[in-house]
Structures are given as C-alpha cells and as structure tokens.
Amino acid sequence: MKLVNFTKSLSQLWLGANLSQLKTRKEDHNKQYTGKKIPLGVTFALTFVCNFECSHCGADIDNKRANEDASTKIILDTLDEIKKLGGKRVSFTGGEPLVRKGIKEILEKASENKFYISVVSNGWHVERHLKQLNKVDLLILSLDGTEEIHDFIRRKKGSYKKVIDSIKTAKKNGIPVLVNTTVMNTNADNLKELSKVLKDLEVFWTIDLFNDLDIVKDWQHGSNISRPTNKLLEEVVKIGKENPYLSNSFNYLNSVKERDLEKEVESSICFAGIGYCVISADGKMYPCFPAQNDSEFEGMDLKKMSFKRAFDEMPLYRKNCDTCDMICHKEMNSLYSFKPDAIFKGLKYLYKSKVANFFRLNKRV
Numbered sequence: 001m002k003l004v005n006f007t008k009s010l011s012q013l014w015l016g017a018n019l020s021q022l023k024t025r026k027e028d029h030n031k032q033y034t035g036k037k038i039p040l041g042v043t044f045a046l047t048f049v050c051n052f053e054c055s056h057c058g059a060d061i062d063n064k065r066a067n068e069d070a071s072t073k074i075i076l077d078t079l080d081e082i083k084k085l086g087g088k089r090v091s092f093t094g095g096e097p098l099v100r101k102g103i104k105e106i107l108e109k110a111s112e113n114k115f116y117i118s119v120v121s122n123g124w125h126v127e128r129h130l131k132q133l134n135k136v137d138l139l140i141l142s143l144d145g146t147e148e149i150h151d152f153i154r155r156k157k158g159s160y161k162k163v164i165d166s167i168k169t170a171k172k173n174g175i176p177v178l179v180n181t182t183v184m185n186t187n188a189d190n191l192k193e194l195s196k197v198l199k200d201l202e203v204f205w206t207i208d209l210f211n212d213l214d215i216v217k218d219w220q221h222g223s224n225i226s227r228p229t230n231k232l233l234e235e236v237v238k239i240g241k242e243n244p245y246l247s248n249s250f251n252y253l254n255s256v257k258e259r260d261l262e263k264e265v266e267s268s269i270c271f272a273g274i275g276y277c278v279i280s281a282d283g284k285m286y287p288c289f290p291a292q293n294d295s296e297f298e299g300m301d302l303k304k305m306s307f308k309r310a311f312d313e314m315p316l317y318r319k320n321c322d323t324c325d326m327i328c329h330k331e332m333n334s335l336y337s338f339k340p341d342a343i344f345k346g347l348k349y350l351y352k353s354k355v356a357n358f359f360r361l362n363k364r365v
C-alpha cells in the first residue's frame with residue numbers, strides 16, 4: 001500500500017514537472033513550477049559540528065557555530081509536519097549527525113512517523129549509538145580508501161579501523177549498512193584495492209565525485225584535493241561496475257564519466273524544491289545543496305515559518321544545473337523520473353533493508 005501511495009505521489013510530481021518543462025538544460029532555467037509539490041524526501045544537515053577535519057570536506061561545518069544548530073524542538077515539529085504533507089523519506093547528515101545533541105529524540109521521532117530513515121556518518125561514534133541506530137533503515141558510512149589513504153584524507157589516525165569495525169557491528173546487529181566513497185585525485189587509483197575490501201565484507205557501496213565547492217576551511221589550504229583525471233575516472237567507473245555491491249545507478253556513473261569527458265550530457269528533470277529539499281544546520285530550507293552554498297539564494301527560515309509555508313513558497317534553484325552532479329540529487333532525480341535502472345536499485349535497497357528489518361524485529365520480540 002505504501003509503495004502504491006509513493007508511486008501515486010511520484011506520478012503527480014513527474015507529470016507536473018514535465019508539463020512545466022523543468023529540464024536541467026540552460027534554456028529551461030527560468031521556468032517555474034505550477035503543479036503540486038510534495039516533500040517526499042527531506043535531508044537534514046543536523047549540525048555545524050564535526051569531530052573530523054577532512055581534507056575534502058565541502059559541508060558547512062564550524063565547531064564554533066554549535067550554538068547556531070536549530071533546536072531539537074524545531075526538528076521534531078518539522079518531522080511531524082513533513083509526515084502530514086506526505087513525506088516518506090528523511091536523511092540525516094551534517095557535520096557529524098552522531099555528535100549532535102538530541103540525536104536520540106530525533107531518530108525516535110522519525111521512527112515513530114514511520115519514515116524511511118538514513119543516517120550518513122564518519123563511523124567514529126557508531127558503537128556508542130547502536131541502540132538508536134537500530135531504528136534506521138540505512139546507515140551510510142563514509143570510507144574513502146584503504147587504511148593509509150582513508151586516514152590521510154580524513155586527517156584522523158584510526159578512522160579507517162573505526163569504519164571497518166562499525167560496518168561489522170552494524171551487520172552483526174542487523175542494521176542495513178552502505179559505504180559511500182568520495183572519489184578524488186588522492187584516492188582514485190586506490191579504489192581497486194578498496195573495492196576488494198568491500199566485496200570481502202559483502203557491503204553495499206556507492207561512489208560519489210568530489211565537488212570543488214567554494215567553502216574552504218583553514219585546515220584545507222594547500223591540501224591539493226581535486227577531481228580525478230578523466231582517465232582515472234573511467235577506471236573507477238569500470239572497477240565499480242565490476243563490484244556486484246555497487247549501488248549507483250548506471251545513469252549516475254555514465255553522467256559522471258560524460259561530464260568529465262566534456263560530452264553533451266542528456267538533460268534530466270530536477271525535482272529539487274518540488275519533491276525533495278534540504279534543511280541546513282541552522283534550520284533553513286533550500287531546494288538542494290548547491291542552492292545552500294550559493295550566498296545569493298536565501299533559505300526559508302523554519303524558525304520563522306511553518307515547513308508547509310516554506311516548501312510552498314520557496315523559489316526553485318536553477319543555476320548551473322546543466323553541470324550539477326551531486327549524487328544525492330542526481331540519484332533522486334533518476335528515481336523520480338522513473339528511470340528503470342534507478343527503480344531497480346531503489347527496490348533492491350528497500351528489499352535488503354526490509355529483510356534486515358524483519359530479522360531485527362524478530363530478534364527484539
């Protein structure tokens with residue numbers, strides 16, 4: 001029944017977006033959407049705080065801004081509102097979501113509302129939060145290489161070991177787990193080795209491509225992180241395709257390759273601000289992360305207005321969409337556009353997490 005309702009909502013969005021001609025190509029950038037908006041998926045960057053200082057980090061983090069994090073009450077109320085508006089999926093990232101105050105209540109509320117819940121983490125505090133993580137449908141752990149490379153990129157000794165231990169702990173406790181690797185110049189030629197480690201661990205895997213964002217922190221000066229060369233990128237995609245646990249859609253993999261090879265990329269419809277949105281650590285709503293990183297785009301402040309009003313009134317972000325390759329948004333757009341490969345991968349996830357949940361529930365009884 002849930003799947004039927006979800007498909008119905010998707011069809012409404014798809015029709016509206018198609019009628020409004022909201023393709024990501026340049027000539028459609030000024031078009032506006034007139035159909036029904038449904039916040040099917042919402043991603044919360046829960047905090048400005050992080051216990052790491054990774055050399056590639058493009059997230060809006062600053063430990064001095066801890067007191068600017070939106071209150072737990074705002075987040076809990078927002079979760080209730082999203083449910084009422086037909087939301088199905090919530091994702092928690094950051095900063096590091098597992099160091100945020102109130103994470104326990106937030107996961108409990110998301111679980112009460114029966115959302116499909118995912119948490120993205122650097123893996124350092126998984127053991128400590130095991131009880132709450134039992135409520136999530138997907139724990140996404142970031143792993144950027146084998147030991148030496150990962151610890152170098154993450155600038156934290158012992159972080160590789162922590163992620164590997166966290167993968168094993170999550171699996172042992174029936175928590176569906178997936179590894180995400182950000183591909184950059186520093187790790188591209190290490191991915192063959194990493195792929196082998198992940199195959200042995202039988203863990204699902206996604207790769208995303210390093211985004212060269214304007215947010216540069218003090219510790220990042222001179223770190224020389226960049227996108228991999230075209231040749232390395234082609235190799236990475238090949239290695240990925242050979243790993244049966246790789247969960248990116250081929251659509252994403254091809255677009256990554258094509259963008260770097262400067263070929264014409266097939267324009268797709270983007271549902272940012274129509275079918276999904278992101279909430280920044282200080283409680284402002286944006287259609288997507290590129291909009292959040294654009295100082296000219298003003299977020300809708302949830303401290304001053306309801307989620308519904310913010311979502312209804314938020315303008316779309318249509319800038320440089322023809323070159324946007326943010327994995328979280330691209331994969332959503334493929335799914336919302338009924339791309340067969342993305343649907344297949346989505347169902348596979350769902351099936352895996354449902355099976356794991358089933359055993360987990362049985363264990364609890």
Ligand SMILES: C[S@@+](CC[C@H](N)C(=O)[O-])C[C@H]1O[C@@H](n2cnc3c(N)ncnc32)[C@H](O)[C@@H]1O
Nearest residue numbers: 056057058059094095096120121122142210211
């Ligand atoms: C911003 S982090 C937040 C959650 C958590 N702290 C972590 O590292 O998993 C979410 C994901 O974004 C990735 N990421 C960070 N900076 C990036 C960048 N500049 N380009 C692409 N991905 C990036 C991270 O590697 C991680 O997998």
Ligand code: SF4
Nearest residue numbers: 050052054057095122
């Ligand atoms: S990538 Fe994640 S763990 Fe690393 S500094 Fe950024 S938010 Fe923290």
Ligand code: SF4
Nearest residue numbers: 270288290321324329
């Ligand atoms: S996610 Fe944002 S930047 Fe990317 S295509 Fe959509 S509206 Fe454009």
